Amino acid sequence: xxxxxxxxxTTLDAPIDPRFGRAVRFLVYDLEQNxxxxxxxxxxxxATQGAGIQAAKTVVxxxxxxxxxxxxxxxxxxxxSAAGIAIYHSDGSTVAEALEQYxxxxxxxxxxxxxxxxWV
Amino acid sequence: xxxxxxxxxxxxxxxxxSVALAQAADKNVQLIDCDVEEPNGHxxxxxxxxxxxxxxxxxxVLDKTLCNNCGKCGEICQFNAIVTIGDKTMIxxxxxxxxxxxxxxxxxxALTEQQKTIGYLDSGSNTINCGQVHQLSFIKGSIKIGExxxxxxxxxxxxxxxxNQLTIIDCPPGTSCPMMTAVCDCDFVLLVxxxxxFGLHDLKLAVETxxxxxxxxxxxxxxxxxxxxxxxxYCSAEKIPLVLKIKDDRRVATAYSRGEGLLSALPxxxxxxxxxxxxxxxxxxxxxxxxx
Numbered sequence: 001x002x003x004x005x006x007x008x009x010t011t012l013d014a015p016i017d018p019r020f021g022r023a024v025r026f027l028v029y030d031l032e033q034n035x036x037x038x039x040x041x042x043x044x045x046x047a048t049q050g051a052g053i054q055a056a057k058t059v060v061x062x063x064x065x066x067x068x069x070x071x072x073x074x075x076x077x078x079x080x081s082a083a084g085i086a087i088y089h090s091d092g093s094t095v096a097e098a099l100e101q102y103x104x105x106x107x108x109x110x111x112x113x114x115x116x117x118x119w120v
Numbered sequence: 121x122x123x124x125x126x127x128x129x130x131x132x133x134x135x136x137x138s139v140a141l142a143q144a145a146d147k148n149v150q151l152i153d154c155d156v157e158e159p160n161g162h163x164x165x166x167x168x169x170x171x172x173x174x175x176x177x178x179x180x181v182l183d184k185t186l187c188n189n190c191g192k193c194g195e196i197c198q199f200n201a202i203v204t205i206g207d208k209t210m211i212x213x214x215x216x217x218x219x220x221x222x223x224x225x226x227x228x229x230a231l232t233e234q235q236k237t238i239g240y241l242d243s244g245s246n247t248i249n250c251g252q253v254h255q256l257s258f259i260k261g262s263i264k265i266g267e268x269x270x271x272x273x274x275x276x277x278x279x280x281x282x283x284n285q286l287t288i289i290d291c292p293p294g295t296s297c298p299m300m301t302a303v304c305d306c307d308f309v310l311l312v313x314x315x316x317x318f319g320l321h322d323l324k325l326a327v328e329t330x331x332x333x334x335x336x337x338x339x340x341x342x343x344x345x346x347x348x349x350x351x352x353x354y355c356s357a358e359k360i361p362l363v364l365k366i367k368d369d370r371r372v373a374t375a376y377s378r379g380e381g382l383l384s385a386l387p388x389x390x391x392x393x394x395x396x397x398x399x400x401x402x403x404x405x406x407x408x409x410x411x412x
Contacts, residue, residue, distance in 0.1 A: 047200060048199075049199060049200060049215055050199060050200020050201065050212070050215055051200070053200050053203050053212065054200050054203070056203070056205070057194075057203050057205060060205050060206070075212055078210070079203055079205060079210060082205055082208045082210060083205045083206060083208075
């Protein structure tokens with residue numbers, strides 16, 4: 001199973017990006033192979049609107065079945081849920097810490113968006 | 121003639137001045153409240169708004185039985201309002217800008233246009249007597265609570281106006297799409313500011329916007345005396361006409377708190393505003409007819 005973590009860096013030690021839709025990129029970790037790939041999110045970072053929706057599509061297209069991020073808005077939540085992707089919120093400071101929390105069963109799947117939508 | 125009252129910074133007196141200009145006019149006038157997110161001009165003219173209508177925009181509606189989830193609608197959408205995930209196509213109609221692109225490219229004809237209400241227009245008219253008896257027609261645009269896009273409501277309010285009558289447009293603050301939609305196609309723009317650093321900062325943004333849009337404009341300083349001289353200095357350095365200074369006066373604030381306009385506190389301003397309207401009408405005439 002693959003899990004996508006929003007991050008501003010390129011390694012497991014990189015900090016989690018608390019934003020989902022406007023995250024710099026996603027680190028997609030393969031839990032079976034114990035390796036990862038990086039998926040750029042720059043196009044959505046600079047989108048005028050709908051960044052969450054498109055970031056959700058990016059995550060779906062890269063084959064991840066779960067995401068870990070700081071926050072997730074209502075539209076991204078709706079798209080991710082429709083695709084059957086589990087959403088986890090982590091207060092961990094790095095990608096590695098978030099993965100450890102996930103592996104230890106310390107993260108609860110979200111049942112609703114945890115931030116309001118917003119407009120530019 | 122259409123005159124827009126804009127500012128940049130909010131709370132500088134756009135509505136106060138718009139209402140006062142409409143009341144001071146010596147002929148029939150229309151006042152259009154384009155500050156659709158928080159219209160309040162009607163309070164100061166005690167308007168009888170007896171006509172009510174909806175403002176609608178077209179949005180796509182999906183027939184799921186025809187859709188094959190090819191995703192072409194989402195690809196063409198520049199506003200990320202449609203997305204296809206596997207066997208699900210989702211429309212977020214509050215992000216739609218009504219371009220119709222999705223409907224054009226759908227190979228299955230699964231999308232059709234439907235009207236959605238995003239705001240309202242309320243209108244009516246009053247007889248005004250501030251030295252000169254005339255009719256004041258009022259159009260108030262207001263956005264439906266929860267909707268995010270105000271420009272279609274602003275355009276609808278402006279379109280309702282009689283193009284041959286003197287029209288005062290009370291604009292929304294800022295310098296983004298709503299303000300630009302409100303000032304667009306006007307013959308003249310009055311930028312109202314206050315003599316404070318914040319007022320000056322946003323005035324500069326508004327001036328840049330006017331220059332980009334190639335609109336003739338002048339500046340009015342409201343609450344003159346409450347700050348410093350930097351707005352006046354900026355205007356003279358930039359050769360921008362500073363056409364009126366309204367003194368900072370507690371009586372105006374007192375009247376405002378009672379829902380009364382500028383002219384009820386300072387009736388002596390009416391002739392000045394009347395001559396300002398005359399001046400603007402001279403300035404906006406083509407060069408062959410008068411001075412520019």
